[in-house]
Amino acid sequence: MWHIIKREIYNNLNSLRFALTTVLLLALMITNAVRHIREHPKRVQKYHDAVTASMNLLTSRAEDSLYTLAHEGPGTLYKKPSPLHFCAASGEALLPDRVDTPHGSRGFWRLEYPDVNINMKNVGPDVSQIDWTFIIGYILSLIALLFTFDAISSEREHGTLRLTLANAIPRHTVLIGKFLGALVSITIPFMLAMLVNLLMISSASEVHLNTEAWGRLGIILFIALLYTCLFLALGLLVSARVQRSAVSLVILLLTWVTFVAFMPSTLAALASGFSSSMSQHEYSHRYGQNYHTFRRTWRHAWYQSNDEKMLRIRGEWHTQIAVSGERLAGEYLTFKITQVQRARAITSISPAALLQHLFEAFAGIGLDRYQQFTENAQRYAREYREFVVDMERGDPESRHIMGVRQGMSQKPVNPEAVPKFEDTLNLGQDFNTVAIELLLLTLFVVVLLAGAYLAFVRVEI
Amino acid sequence: MFLTLVRRELLDNLMTFRFAAAVVIMLLLVVANTVVLIKDYELRLADYNTAVKTHRQELREINKTYSDGMLGVWGTMILDRPPNPLSIFNTGLDKRLGNKIKVSHTFVPTIWDANKYEADNAYFNILTSIDIVLIFQGILSLLALTFAYDAIAGEYEHGTLRLVLSNSIGRGYVLVAKYIGAMVCLLVPLLMSLLLALILLTTSTTVSLDTDDFLRIGGIVFTSFIYLSLFYLIGMFISAITRRTSTALILSLFVWAFLVLVYPNMILTAVDTVPRTDTKTAAYNQIKQVWEELERKREQFLRNDPIPGESWSLGLDFSLSFDDNPSRLVYHTDIAGALETIDEKSEPLVPHAQNLFRFLGPLTVSTAERVWLIRKPAFEEIYVQPANRGRILLKFSPAGLYDAATEAWAGTDFNGTRDFFIAAQRYRQAIVNYFHDEKIFASRQWFSSDQGAVDWDTLPQFSFQRSDISINAKRALPDLFLLLTMNVFLFIAIFLVFIKSEV
Numbered sequence: 002m003w004h005i006i007k008r009e010i011y012n013n014l015n016s017l018r019f020a021l022t023t024v025l026l027l028a029l030m031i032t033n034a035v036r037h038i039r040e041h042p043k044r045v046q047k048y049h050d051a052v053t054a055s056m057n058l059l060t061s062r063a064e065d066s067l068y069t070l071a072h073e074g075p076g077t078l079y080k081k082p083s084p085l086h087f088c089a090a091s092g093e094a095l096l097p098d099r100v101d102t103p104h105g106s107r108g109f110w111r112l113e114y115p116d117v118n119i120n121m122k123n124v125g126p127d128v129s130q131i132d133w134t135f136i137i138g139y140i141l142s143l144i145a146l147l148f149t150f151d152a153i154s155s156e157r158e159h160g161t162l163r164l165t166l167a168n169a170i171p172r173h174t175v176l177i178g179k180f181l182g183a184l185v186s187i188t189i190p191f192m193l194a195m196l197v198n199l200l201m202i203s204s205a206s207e208v209h210l211n212t213e214a215w216g217r218l219g220i221i222l223f224i225a226l227l228y229t230c231l232f233l234a235l236g237l238l239v240s241a242r243v244q245r246s247a248v249s250l251v252i253l254l255l256t257w258v259t260f261v262a263f264m265p266s267t268l269a270a271l272a273s274g275f276s277s278s279m280s281q282h283e284y285s286h287r288y289g290q291n292y293h294t295f296r297r298t299w300r301h302a303w304y305q306s307n308d309e310k311m312l313r314i315r316g317e318w319h320t321q322i323a324v325s326g327e328r329l330a331g332e333y334l335t336f337k338i339t340q341v342q343r344a345r346a347i348t349s350i351s352p353a354a355l356l357q358h359l360f361e362a363f364a365g366i367g368l369d370r371y372q373q374f375t376e377n378a379q380r381y382a383r384e385y386r387e388f389v390v391d392m393e394r395g396d397p398e399s400r401h402i403m404g405v406r407q408g409m410s411q412k413p414v415n416p417e418a419v420p421k422f423e424d425t426l427n428l429g430q431d432f433n434t435v436a437i438e439l440l441l442l443t444l445f446v447v448v449l450l451a452g453a454y455l456a457f458v459r460v461e462i
Numbered sequence: 463m464f465l466t467l468v469r470r471e472l473l474d475n476l477m478t479f480r481f482a483a484a485v486v487i488m489l490l491l492v493v494a495n496t497v498v499l500i501k502d503y504e505l506r507l508a509d510y511n512t513a514v515k516t517h518r519q520e521l522r523e524i525n526k527t528y529s530d531g532m533l534g535v536w537g538t539m540i541l542d543r544p545p546n547p548l549s550i551f552n553t554g555l556d557k558r559l560g561n562k563i564k565v566s567h568t569f570v571p572t573i574w575d576a577n578k579y580e581a582d583n584a585y586f587n588i589l590t591s592i593d594i595v596l597i598f599q600g601i602l603s604l605l606a607l608t609f610a611y612d613a614i615a616g617e618y619e620h621g622t623l624r625l626v627l628s629n630s631i632g633r634g635y636v637l638v639a640k641y642i643g644a645m646v647c648l649l650v651p652l653l654m655s656l657l658l659a660l661i662l663l664t665t666s667t668t669v670s671l672d673t674d675d676f677l678r679i680g681g682i683v684f685t686s687f688i689y690l691s692l693f694y695l696i697g698m699f700i701s702a703i704t705r706r707t708s709t710a711l712i713l714s715l716f717v718w719a720f721l722v723l724v725y726p727n728m729i730l731t732a733v734d735t736v737p738r739t740d741t742k743t744a745a746y747n748q749i750k751q752v753w754e755e756l757e758r759k760r761e762q763f764l765r766n767d768p769i770p771g772e773s774w775s776l777g778l779d780f781s782l783s784f785d786d787n788p789s790r791l792v793y794h795t796d797i798a799g800a801l802e803t804i805d806e807k808s809e810p811l812v813p814h815a816q817n818l819f820r821f822l823g824p825l826t827v828s829t830a831e832r833v834w835l836i837r838k839p840a841f842e843e844i845y846v847q848p849a850n851r852g853r854i855l856l857k858f859s860p861a862g863l864y865d866a867a868t869e870a871w872a873g874t875d876f877n878g879t880r881d882f883f884i885a886a887q888r889y890r891q892a893i894v895n896y897f898h899d900e901k902i903f904a905s906r907q908w909f910s911s912d913q914g915a916v917d918w919d920t921l922p923q924f925s926f927q928r929s930d931i932s933i934n935a936k937r938a939l940p941d942l943f944l945l946l947t948m949n950v951f952l953f954i955a956i957f958l959v960f961i962k963s964e965v
Contacts (some may be wrong), residue, residue, distance in 0.1 A: 017709060021716045029724065086692040092588040117584035121560045122574050123737055125849035126856055126865075126875050129501050129590070139723055147715060151708070160481040250711060255487050263491050264598055268590035270498040282580075330566050341585045368588060 002174045005165075009182025011146065019186060022144050026194035029136045034201035036131070037087040042207035044082045051079050051099070060416040067396070067410040070419065071389045071403070074102040074110025078381065080374045081424040084214045087202065088221055088364035090132040091356065094118065095373045100378040103448040109323035109404065112382055114334045114375065132358045137225045138353040141191060142232045142261055144254045148183045149236025151246035153457065160247065175459045180450075183233050188226070196221070197351065217428070220363050226358050227442055232257075236451035244379025264351040272344035284333050293324055309400070331379065338372055355442050362435040365426045369434050374424055381422045388420050463631050464639055471643025475609060484605045485651045485895050491597050491653035496662045499593060504668045506545040506827055509579050513542045513562060526800065526911030528902055529819075531918065532566045533783035533798040539565045541578070541924055542887065543882045546874050547669050550659075552595040552865070554874025563886050565924075567827050567894050568783075568794040570795060570834040571886045573879065574841055575790065575903075594659060595868045598686050598863050600722060603693040606717050609644045610697025611710040614960065618705050624965050631959055641694070649689055656683060674931045681871040681931075683939060687720070688945045693718075695952035702959045725859045728840040735852035737845045739789075746788045746838035749833050756829045763821055767814060778804075778811055780909065791837055796826055799909025816904050820938040823903025827894050849876065858913055861946065863941045870938035873928050877937055885926045892922040 013019050035403045055076040062076075080098045097115040114371035129135060156162035165175060197217070203210050210218075236253060243249040295318060346355035346370075361367030393399060393410055402408025475481055520537030524530075531539050541563050549556040569575070582588075617623040619817025626636060660679070663669050671679075697714045723746040764773070780799045785792050797818075804812060856862030869875035897903055909915050 016712075018716070021712070025716065025720065025724065029728065032728050036731050093591075095588055100792075117587055119558075119584060119587060121558060121576070121578055122845060123849070124555060124573065124845055124879075125561070125735045125852045126730065126862075128727050128730045131727050135727065140719065143715070143719055143723075147712060147842045155708070234902065247612065247707070247711070248479055251483060254604060254608065254715075255483050258604060259487060259491070261494075263597065266590040266592040267491065267498070269495050270502070270591060271494070273586045273589060337583045337585050340583055341490070341588060344589060345614070406878065438530070461953055 002170075002178050003173060005170075005178030006182045007180055007187070010186050011187035012339055013182065014189075018144075018147055019190065022147075022187070023190040024146075026190050027134070027197060029131055029140060030194040030198035031201070033087050033131050033133070033136065034198045037202055038205040038208060041082070041084070041086060045207075048082050048098075050202060051077070051435075055079065056421070059419060059421075063414040063416040063419050065413060067389065067392050067412055067414050069180075070414055071386075071393075071409060073104050075381075075385055075419075075422060077101055078378045078422045079424070080371070081426075083370070084208070084210050084220075085364035087198075087367065088133040088218075089360040089366045090130045091134065091357075092118070092361075092368070093366050094366070100162060100375060104316060106318065110318050111323040111327035111330070112378060113327075113330055122455065123128035133221070133225075134357045135299050135303055137360075138356045139245060141187075141225070141229055142353070143257060145183075145187055145232035146250075146257055147230050148187050149179075149233050149255070150250040150253050152179045152183065152237055152242055153240040153460075154243055154246040154249050157244070169326075172458050173434075173454060176241075176454060178231060180230075180237060180453075183236075184230065187229060187233070191225075191229075213264050213426070213428070214223070215344045217363050221360060224356065224359050224363070224439070224442070225448060228352060231352055231449060233440065234446060234453050238449055238453040238456055241453060246320070253332075260351050261353040265348045265354040265357075268348045268350070268354075269344050271340065272347045273341070284329075286327065288329055294323065295322055295325070305394060309402070312400075312402050312405050313409050316402045316408055319404035327382075329377075334375065335372075339369060341368060345422045349438065349441060352442065352445060355438050358440070359435050362431045362438075365431070368429070370426070373427070373430060378422070379426055381420070384420050463629060464635050467626070467631070467636060467639035468643050471640055472646055475644055475647040478563070480605075480688075481606050481647060481650075484601075484608075488601060488651040488655045489658060491601070492594060493658050493662070494591055495594065495597060496550065496659045500662060500666050500669060503545060503547060503550055504666065507668055510542055510544050510561070510808050513579055513582065517542060517562075524919075526802065526915035528897075528908045528916055529798040529903070530800040531916065533568065533796050534800065539893075539918075541571075541886050541926075543566055544926070546673060546677060546872065546878070546928065547663075548678055548682075548715045549874050550592070550663065550669075551679065552702055552868045552872045552874055553591065553593045554869040554872065555876060555879045556874040557591075559879055561946060563883065565886065565890050565893060567823070567830060567890070567897065568796050568829050570837070571890060572837070574843060574845065575792070576883070581899055590946065593816070593859075593961075595682070595686075595865065598652070599689070599864055602648070602686065602690050603861070604718060605651070605716040606644075606690050609648060609695040610694045610940070611701050611714050612645065612707045613640050613698050614701040615705050615707045615710045617642075618965070619707055627965055634957060637698075637953075637957060637960055642699070645687075645691060645696055648694065649687065652683070652686060652690065655755075660803060675929075677931050678871050678873070678934055681935065682868050685864060685867045685871065685938065685942055685945070686940065687700060689860060692860050692945055692949050693808075695956065696947060699952055699956050699959070702956050702963070705963070714940065721859050722861045725791075726856055726862055729855045729858075730852055733852070733855060735848045735854055737848060739844065742788065742791060745836055746791055746793070748836050749791060750793045752829060752832050752836070753795060756825060757795060757931060759825065760822060763818065767818070767946055778808055778909070780815075791840060794833075795831070797822065801910040801912060804910055804912045812906065812910070813907060816906065820904035823897065823908075834964050846876075857941070859946065860945065866942035870941065871934050875937065878929065881929050882926055885924075889922070889924045893964035896922055906946050907958035 024328050055078070058076040059070075062073050074197055078100045082098075088092065088338035095117050097118060099115060101113045102110045103113055113416075126377055153162065156165070166172065214428050235256070239256075240249045243252065276354070345354070345358065349358070358367075363459065390403070392414060393401060396412055399410040400408045517537075517540045521531060521539055524537030525534055531537075543559075543561040543563070545561075546556045559573055560578050563571045563576045565571065614623070617626070627633065656679075656950065663671065696717060697710075700714045700717065701707075701710045704713060779798065779801055780797050782795065782796045784795045787793075799815070853862075853866065857866065866875070870878070872878070873881075902908060906913060
């Protein structure tokens with residue numbers, strides 16, 4: 002078996018496709034790294050500036066009074082940019098990077114989710130960026146097919162397969178040998194290009210990859226290898242079934258074009274075109290209705306009286322409006338994201354879509370990450386409100402009426418004690434969200450390998 | 463003999479598995495995507511129709527005075543950009559750029575002032591979209607290469623080339639015969655899928671195509687044919703120089719991957735083509751200065767006004783319309799009035815107001831035009847130049863040329879989309895001229911509707927026709943010409959290689 006693997010590797014290393022693969026992958030990975038080194042520091046700087054501005058606002062509010070803190074809120078919350086932006090960049094520019102915390106002149110602050118940034122000013126051509134998803138999803142998969150399309154069929158054409166099998170070697174050993182040989186010879190240029198890429202990125206002083214990022218990169222690498230195995234197995238399967246290598250390549254190419262290049266967008270478009278959604282109009286309508294319901298219930302709140310009962314009613318009104326408005330906005334956001342995720346789930350038949358989903362999840366980018374970020378923000382909002390309630394209880398001079406200036410503590414708060422928003426990534430949660438995709442990808446590989454085995458065992462030579 | 467050769471090539475290609483597979487895949491993808499694209503177009507058209515209706519209605523219901531229609535916050539005069547039915551073939555910029563624009567005498571409208579209708583779920587934009595040209599661009603080129611890689615190398619390997627050439631036929635004829643045979647075969651999936659797409663288009667009740675549109679589609683088909691031919695010739699060239707099918711196959715696939723997949727994305731990742739926003743501040747300051755000059759003149763006029771000590775509201779219930787947005791290079795200010803009644807006490811003020819507006823209206827218009835002279839080069843520098851740089855770099859790949867040419871045919875390229883905004887600018891000019899001619903600025907209805915509301919129907923009406931087919935052709939021609947030249951060069955190269963090669 003080692004003999005077969007060695008022969009395969011030597012054969013491949015000397016071939017034209019190996020040289021071309023190396024050049025192509027190196028060029029792509031270097032472009033990717035250069036772009037990341039150029040863009041990432043700007044992103045990080047922007048994030049830090051924004052967070053600092055937010056923190057200053059929070060400090061000044063805390064130094065003013067507890068009421069200001071409760072009324073105006075913690076300031077805009079920002080999403081931390083992922084250090085693994087080079088793994089999956091597409092779609093990231095569209096997603097908002099913050100959660101707003103607006104407040105009215107009297108009403109309380111609440112979380113509000115900004116809309117998707119659609120760039121309608123850029124009149125330039127529309128292209129996808131070169132990220133790892135592109136390099137591995139499109140290029141490496143194509144190369145994997147090029148390495149295996151003639152693995153069995155050409156040996157049969159040349160008659161060398163008969164010679165090999167005339168020795169006392171079981172067929173599955175030959176197949177596994179071919180598979181591993183192809184895997185190793187494709188991994189060599191890939192690893193080389195990837196190492197150059199990572200070396201460039203990690204040696205740039207402005208970009209910092211921490212231990213967690215390296216761990217995530219390890220997982221991403223594993224997924225990339227799994228994905229390559231899928232296409233190698235597919236190549237072997239078709240190569241074993243088909244008599245001529247030219248036919249085998251045509252079948253493989255057409256499969257590739259359909260499943261990798263066009264299936265994701267076609268299916269997504271189909272799914273999104275035929276799902277109805279709650280329109281913006283309907284949402285605004287529901288929001289307005291909600292407001293008016295409260296208005297009817299708490300009509301008295303508008304009297305400018307300062308007696309305790311009126312204050313309580315007014316406080317209740319402010320609190321309820323903030324709470325229900327925030328809940329409605331949250332529900333609307335979840336609804337929209339779920340709708341897109343459902344459309345995206347249908348594209349999981351395509352391995353390239355699976356790969357993109359997995360990469361996005363583990364690189365901490367994309368829709369799932371955005372949802373995680375909004376959940377973090379919601380958790381923080383709860384924590385922040387609990388803190389305000391606690392501080393309010395601790396002030397003996399206050400009248401303890403939440404929601405109105407006259408009823409709340411006017412004392413300044415120590416800015417250090419106020420909880421700060423920390424946007425964190427959670428690897429365990431990422432695993433949970435994409436467990437099914439990971440399983441599906443593995444399943445594809447196993448099925449295709451088993452198919453290749455069966456096809457090869459039954460084939461006549 | 464020549465015809466025999468062509469017939470042989472044709473039959474050889476038609477009977478292959480790759481031909482059947484190609485037809486099936488093309489038909490499947492094109493039909494599935496056309497259905498989706500038509501639905502998408504219908505939705506956009508419905509959005510457009512409702513928007514036109516509501517904007518019309520709002521203008522008439524809310525705005526009773528001229529200045530309110532030009533400057534107000536609600537229900538002002540808004541033009542809507544209709545979706546282009548040919549965006550089904552190549553989406554281009556049609557979907558991305560804004561589709562409603564305000565008309566006002568205070569600024570000259572551009573693409574960058576336009577806004578978009580609110581989408582129900584904008585998160586769907588994360589999913590990649592696709593159009594028919596993209597399918598052709600990917601699959602046709604791949605098909606052409608799979609047809610071409612063994613055209614010469616295969617015959618050489620089998621020794622049939624020697625047999626053919628032993629007849630009294632020139633080598634050039636053999637090449638031409640091969641080319642014709644393969645191109646006819648490749649045209650079958652192209653035309654069949656287009657035919658199905660057209661059938662779907664014509665059965666849809668909302669998509670209406672006129673003669674010009676069919677000619678434009680013809681242009682797209684012709685460009686597709688040239689693109690297809692180019693890739694076939696690339697494959698043939700590789701086949702002629704390598705002379706081994708396996709090498710030719712691998713090499714052509716790498717060439718395909720590089721030209722279609724890698725190069726367009728890589729070059730735009732490496733070279734920055736995002737708008738350059740750092741030059742905005744200088745232009746914005748200039749614009750602000752021009753408007754501040756107008757404000758000074760206005761104050762001076764008010765000081766010399768017979769009613770001393772009055773502010774711009776003149777004691778009437780005027781409002782200051784003010785827009786200041788450095789990121790959009792917008793700064794303008796004007797006085798608007800939407801009075802419904804004028805009581806007797808205020809009646810003596812009306813001539814003063816009319817005087818003010820008689821002075822202010824033309825001044826605002828000329829200021830807007832002066833600002834336009836600053837904005838135009840600024841936008842050019844910020845948005846258009848980086849975009850053009852990207853486009854030029856893309857033209858080094860046939861895929862980029864093909865995309866640019868079909869966009870130009872469909873009218874969804876930058877020029878085609880800009881046509882609407884140029885029409886909007888012309889319409890604004892017509893409105894302004896009308897205001898001048900009818901002395902609207904000095905009229906009572908400019909700020910007050912107490913003696914009757916404005917009849918908006920008497921104003922010049924806006925109509926927009928997509929550019930003429932000849933203009934589309936003119937825009938597509940440079941790219942088409944480049945593609946054609948590449949074809950000719952490659953054919954000559956193949957001929958030279960083939961002539962000199964030993965059989």
